[in-house]
Structures are given as structure tokens and as C-alpha cells.
Amino acid sequence: MTSYETTRSRYTRVAIILHWAIAAFIIFNLALGFFMEGFQMPLRLIVVSLHVSSGITVLALTVIRVIWRLTHEPPPLPATLKLWERRLAHAVHVFLYVGMVLMPLTGWAIISAHPRAGSAGEAALAPVLPNAPGGPRAPGGPGGPPPPKIWGLFALPAITAIESIGETPGGVEPQKVLHEEFVTWHRFGGFMLLALLILHLAGALKHQFIDRELELQRMGIGRSKSDG
Numbered sequence: 130m131t132s133y134e135t136t137r138s139r140y141t142r143v144a145i146i147l148h149w150a151i152a153a154f155i156i157f158n159l160a161l162g163f164f165m166e167g168f169q170m171p172l173r174l175i176v177v178s179l180h181v182s183s184g185i186t187v188l189a190l191t192v193i194r195v196i197w198r199l200t201h202e203p204p205p206l207p208a209t210l211k212l213w214e215r216r217l218a219h220a221v222h223v224f225l226y227v228g229m230v231l232m233p234l235t236g237w238a239i240i241s242a243h244p245r246a247g248s249a250g251e252a253a254l255a256p257v258l259p260n261a262p263g264g265p266r267a268p269g270g271p272g273g274p275p276p277p278k279i280w281g282l283f284a285l286p287a288i289t290a291i292e293s294i295g296e297t298p299g300g301v302e303p304q305k306v307l308h309e310e311f312v313t314w315h316r317f318g319g320f321m322l323l324a325l326l327i328l329h330l331a332g333a334l335k336h337q338f339i340d341r342e343l344e345l346q347r348m349g350i351g352r353s354k355s356d357g
Contacts, residue, residue: 138204138347145349147194151187151229155322158183162319178277181236185279188233195226207342214332221329228322235315241288242308244295253298 140148158180165176206215244250278284295304336344 151190154183154187181277182280184233184236191229225325232318235311238291238311241291242304245292248296250295250301253301
């Protein structure tokens with residue numbers, strides 16, 4: 130029996146719950162993000178609201194997960210892992226954490242990148258928006274409707290530094306450019322996060338079924354050898 134098998138090999142219950150909750154919300158959100166552009170109004174507004182709610186939930190859970198990780202030592206990696214496997218696993222985890230923070234933040238920035246309701250910037254947009262005010266504008270885009278409520282409970286406040294750019298007519302165009310840049314980064318991040326998830330899953334399955342390590346048991350699937 131290896132030292133790995135005789136030490137605690139399973140994450141704590143809180144870490145396991147956070148891991149699977151975050152994973153579920155990410156997969157749900159990626160699915161919404163890749164397909165929500167094809168939905169028509171008013172269904173699209175509902176889907177966007179779910180997308181935003183899930184993203185902010187991922188951000189909140191990730192903050193809790195990081196705090197928990199810093200205050201609770203994770204179980205050791207299997208001693209049989211090669212050096213390059215350890216480094217790759219560490220790199221994937223780091224980039225996953227970065228993605229779980231930056232993806233919600235760029236989404237939040239997209240929602241914030243439009244003139245504040247009632248501002249001079251919004252008034253300047255009125256002539257170029259169909260049926261403005263209140264016309265069929267893009268959710269979260271310049272001159273768009275207010276941010277959706279998080280799970281129907283509270284409205285997500287705009288990021289002031291980004292929203293304030295479009296306060297005046299002169300700031301509308303720079304804000305629109307910034308909005309498109311955030312959209313591009315958010316879309317790119319979605320594909321990168323999907324690639325990282327696939328790599329993470331592939332690594333876990335390799336360790337479980339090829340290397341015969343108790344990789345899935347580390348995250349609460351089945352019994353680990355330390356369970357007896």
C-alpha cells in the first residue's frame with residue numbers, strides 16, 4: 130500500500146460540494162452562452178437572466194472555494210504521478226480558477242457597458258435605437274434594458290467605472306467599442322474554459338482508469354481506500 134493510499138485521499142465535504150456545484154453551474158452557463166443568441170424575444174431575456182445569474186453564482190462560489198482552499202490543505206496528489214503530470218495538473222487548476230473569476234467579471238462588464246438610464250448618453254442614443262425608449266434593444270448592450278435580476282431576487286448593479294463612460298454623448302462611442310471588446314474576450318474565454326474543462330476531465334479519467342488511481346474518489350464518487 131502506497132503512502133498516498135494510507136493518507137487522507139478525499140477532499141473535505143465542503144470542497145466536494147463546492148466543486149460539483151461550480152462544475153454544474155459552469156456547464157449550464159456554457160450551454161446557455163453558446164446558444165442564447167439564437168433565442169427570440171422575450172425568451173432571450175429569460176435566458177440572458179439565467180446566464181447572468183449562473184455566472185454571478187459561479188463567481189461567488191469560486192471566492193468561497195478559494196478561501197476554503199487557502200484554509201484547508203487539499204489531499205496530496207498520487208505519488209505515482211510524473212513531474213510533467215503534476216505541473217500540468219497544477220497549471221490547469223490555476224487557469225480554471227482564473228477563468229471562473231474572469232468569465233463572470235467580463236460578463237458583468239458587458240452588462241455595465243451601456244449608458245445609465247436617464248443620462249445624456251442614453252438620450253443621444255435614442256434617435257438610432259428602434260422604437261427607443263423601450264424598443265427591442267440588445268440585452269446588456271449600449272442603451273440596453275436594465276441588468277437582469279439575479280435569480281429574480283435583486284438587480285445586479287452596474288460597474289460604475291464602466292457605466293460612467295457613456296454618461297455623456299461623447300462617451301457613447303468609446304463605451305460601445307469597450308462593450309464589443311468585452312464581448313470578444315467573454316466569447317474567447319468561454320471556449321478556453323470549455324477546453325480547460327475537457328482537459329481536466331480527461332486527466333481525471335486517465336488517472337482513474339489507466340493509472341488505476343482513486344481519482345474520482347477524491348471528489349466523492351465511490352469509496353476511497355482511506356475510508357476502509
